[in-house]
Amino acid sequence: MKNQVSIQGKFQYRLSGWKYSAMVRFLLFLVLSILFYVSLMSKIIPPTYDIQLGAVAEKDILAPRAIENAVATEQAKEEAAQHVQLVYKITSLKNEVLMESMFEKLLQINADSEVTLGDKVNIFKTVLPNLVLDHADKQIKGFSDSGQYNEPLLQEMGKKIREQQYRIPEETYYKMPRLSKEDLTAMEPVAKEIVTRLMNDQILDAQTVRAKVPELVNASTLTKSTTREIVQELVRAAITPNKFFDQKGTEEAKGHARDNVKPVFINKNEILVKKGDTITDEMYQRLSGLELLKDQSSNWPKIGLLLIVVMLSLVIFIFVKQSRLSVSHNNAQLLMLVLIVLINIFGMKLFSLVQNLDYPYIGFLAPTALGAMLITILLDMNLAFIAAVLFSVLASIIFNTDHLQPFDFRYGLFTLAASFAAIFSIQRASQRSSILKAGMIVALFGMALVASLLLIEDHSSKKEMLFALSFTVGGGLLTAVFVIGLLPFFEVAFGILSPLKLVELSNPNHPLLRKLLTETPGTYHHSVMVGNLAEAAAESIGADGLLCRVGAYYHDIGKTKRPIYFIENQTNMENPHDKMDPALSKSIIVAHARDGVEMLKEYHLPKPIRDIAEQHHGTTLLQFFYHKAKKLSEAEGDDKPIEESDYRYPGPKAQSKEAAIVGIADCVEAAVRSLRNPTLEQIDTMVRKIIKNRLDDGQFNECDLTIKELDQVAKTLNETLHGIFHSRIEYPSDLQAQAHSQTSGMKRE
Template identity: 80%
Template sequence: MNNKALFQKKIQSQFSGWKYSALVRFLLFVILTAVFYLALTNRMIPQTYDIQVGTTAEKNILAPRAIENAIATEKAKEEAAQHVQPVYRIVSLKNEQLIEAMFEKLQQINADSEVTLGDKVNIFKSVFPNLAQDHIDKQIQGYTASGQYNEPLLLEIRKKVSEQQYRIPEETFYKMPRLAKEDLTLMEPVSKEIVTKLMNDQILDAQTVRAKVAELVNSSTLTKSIAREMVQEIVRAAVTPNKFLDQKGTETAKGQARDNVKPVFINKNDVLVNKGDPITEEIYQRLSGLDMLQDESSFLPRIGLIILVLLFTLGVVMFVRRSALPIKSNNAQLLMLVLIIIMNILGMKLFSLVQNLDYPYIGLLAPAAMGAMLVAILLDANLAFFSAVLFSVMASMIFNTDHLQSFDFRYGLVTLVTSFAAIFSIQRASQRSSILKAGMAVALMGMLLLGSLLLIDDHESKRNMLFALSFIVGSGLLTAVFVIGLLPFFEAAFGILSPLKLVELSNPNHPLLRKLLTETPGTYHHSIMVGNLAETAAEAIGADGLLCRVGAYYHDIGKTKRPAYFIENQTNIENPHDKMDPALSKSIIVAHARDGVELLKEHHIPKPIRDIAEQHHGTTLLQFFYYKAKKIAEAANDPNPVEELDYRYPGPMAQSKEAAIVGIADCVEAAVRSLRSPNLEQIDSMVRKIIKGRLDDGQFNECDLTTKELDQIAKTLNETLLGIFHSRIEYPPTSLSTENQSAVVTK
């Protein structure tokens, strides 16, 4: 039987040895490095292929990322350019001035009496055809000098006006000399009015407009038929096109249309080359441009990535080594940190797989702040801040779709800010609902930051902005849901007592606390007092005050097995120890620590609280029963001496500051309560005597409590106890009615 017990103890020792094994620690960091590398390799390093022109593809070659389809993009640009309508310009050629020039010539030539009729006809034949052309040349020269219109447009104007120039019938020239001065005076304003009216429209084809001239002249105030006939011909000669094709403007518009076409992309994992397709020169050059061909330098990016992830791991190693937490040497906590990092990175990777061009911001839906929140709850806030920085760098690479650079700062910055918001929100959390509030803080801070970034970079469509903000809200909710779901797993698997779990265990409705209250009310009250004392003392030296308080609530739970044998529960009954052998009494008293541990195990209370219940007495001496046993032995002249070791608690001694503080508070509360009217000097003397006694007895040798911390604990306990046992005014019995006396006692 003894050999079997020794064998089991040896196996248990070897199994628990992994927690402090250097090899296990090294393997955990190796695993972490491998996770970093695998998470980033497909983002940072494209897959390469060993192929040559003329061979066939042995397997489907997929796009390593979203890449531009140059052929499809160029086709889309050409289609956009073809849909651009020709650009026309409306150019005023000042046709009213041409009318004035024509009538000026008519007045001048007809007024010269020395010129014969035949000569006048010949002059009109030579002058009028050139008059319109000279006017147009003059206008074009003016526009050329001013630079108002481009050269191709001016050439187009000259060409179109020349092509559509009106040829005045020859018989008209024979009729022009017959026009009297009075006729010309009446004809000129009518002609100018008709030309102005016609030229107000956009004229691409002058011939269609000239067909309207006869109707307008006939409806004018002119009465002579020759006058109306001459006005029709003069107006037709003066009418020109005023709407001209602007070739340069058209090309500019087509260029803008081409520029406005968004590039056509091949989505990530779309097939670039099907299995069995021949590798043409074009395909080979495309794959080469994407760095997908194996060559002598293809291994360099992998070396760079290995160096990068080693730096990540080195950062974790250095931060853990400089930590004051148990994670510095405890592989169990390191394993928990590694698992949190792996799960957080895995979550980001899963969301990056569905990231595409239609939903470019879907990566924001990933609960990237989950890891930092879990680290803050389960380990330490400072470690959580470091984890937040690490996760932000990873997010900027995992969700990067641009590939023009290695990082997308937007995802990194959003992850950093939301993780910090989660850490600040979850610190000192006391309820599970605090996690949901932290998730809302993540969503709010993410929306504010992302909204500012999108407003600064205002090229995004309203649709993408709406999706991005919706995704960040979803991220906050998912973060809260995953943390709430994962927290019990970590608490159970690693025996972690998070602040949230401790607050749950402090609920008076917990079955064990209700058992303590109903079966041992005196012990319950004592435990509550010890909890208050231990919490204030622990916080004074930077220990876990909440753990001390909750541990104190359960430290005497073993007394519920034999409540009547403990003095605080002996109300109106005789003390059974008065008639018992001191050795038996010792066994009953000592057993309450062991019974408490067994009861706590049955109710699955976490180990740190069980340790407090087991260690709060350490290996202290039960002095009352020891001296009673010695007195009985001396009276009976027993030759066998009473061994002090037989009247000590079995231990172990306190292994943590929290267990030691609960032990001090337990002893101090009971001792001070025994004083009739305690004052400051009595309390201080009692507290320091108890602490010194335990220190001299070596009860603090395994819990790292310093002398300075013990002195601070003594001061804090004195202040707290003085507040509890403060003096009250003694009222004369006759000064208060029975009802008022009851009220005073109640207070």
């Protein structure tokens, strides 16, 4: 029943929202068709003109004299306003007074011997956060009474202070009642000094400043680890932003900027009426002396263009529908495809505007291979080939200067060759510099094709050939530049993890990986090993191995918040879980997945990486602490049963093959590492046991891993582990003797 609910929830999830809406899908293909039609309309359909009052101008009309352009003037005012820097106000919130209040409460409550330990903890949980808010409200009220700041700014202060309020960890509250009066007396001046020092800076983001607290506390005179820890948390709670956005001040500055803008004039012979503008009475009076021809055009060219557009759209529709790509059901990726097509067509149209008889080959400067390169990197190589053919058809029409024929095969052939060269050269790119190399290859292929075409025509001058070849080189470089510039936009806007982005995220110099290495070297080594295992396993079943490897690097980043509570980081020290309640231990261990997701969000890592960090444990059971809790309950004679669900990870279960594989590799690596001198049989048994347990526990119910794929994953993990642990595997006695004999013989020789 549980599995059925999970499957049903997954089905509803996939069908809900615009990303999987059939109507949205239809509209996107309609937009694509309209885009094709509009981009080709000016080249296929003969222009008509109807200059009448209330009509729409179908061509640019030049101004006979200098005229003020009210629209441009207003636009200039808006641009001036947009360039105004945001206004911020720095306030003095006197948080050292807040620190005094905190310690007064600590002394007062700890001194009351009639209050139990548990009640003190509950009091601290309520009183300390309220002290922060009460202090902030008091300061803001004082500012309001003095009239020092405007009301929107005061509201912004209250909002930001509440949004960035620090949440003291649960375990810290349990340590506070054990503080003696001497401890609090020693802690207070240290805490006040640190708060005063930090609050002297301009603080827009309190979290950034709170990161400096541990270093300052460790450099203080406090010697006890408990007092240092509690001071650290209290100081973090007392740190609030003191730099706030002033909406009213910003609007006033923008108003001054608008007032200082001078009127914009349209000079003589500049555009007075743009194509598409409605002819107003004022325009009509100005244009009354202009004679324009009104003609009824034939509808046959429109019908012909419509048929071309339908065929182009059908090519994409049929390919996408029959493919197994995610774009076949994910409207977000279809939208990205439409945007790429739009950008590529826009680039071609832009260069076609400056194409004339003096520079007939300027169309070779257009980055026509831009779309094919982006589709290869972000979507799929085969789809890029289909798009390249479509772009070649569009280019042959858009860059056609011979109105006797609707197509110019030279630009179509050039676009096709350049796009194919781009696809072949970029398909396995793993660095941003590879895009520039691909651009050079596009330029070389384009030069060879253009040179051959001009030689075949045999009537181009050396100057024309030089211009054409120069434009071709420029087009290849422009293609690379635009791809490099647009790629981050698509990666961020659509959550795309391209191979280039994944390679960048795998760099050890990334702040999070550097933090993992320096603060938790044991976890870092574990993550690297998991990455190697997960990548090999994923590639063996056709999943994204690079995503698995990079996701594994970050999957345990949450352990950096409490590193000593995890076994791989406990070197030459006592395990703190030995003296802790199993429920508290479970909360700490489980929290690393949630903490990891929060850290990854803070550093803006893509969602697939965050999903792996969140889902790699699924809803598995923490067996050690579960059984420990049961034993303690039995020993204490507690009749209340220990629920297994209380000792499981909160999930969700793995939603993708990659998340499931990282979870398996994580468990396998930790389990095999715990074995002393593992044998081949032990490794094989351990790997298959872990996979079977997870399968029986329903951890793969929400991802599309098959039994056959799980078997292949097990085989690959075994092969990889055999290579990693080969030097640690003990030989059987007969092989040991044989190996010793061969070694002795080699030494004698």
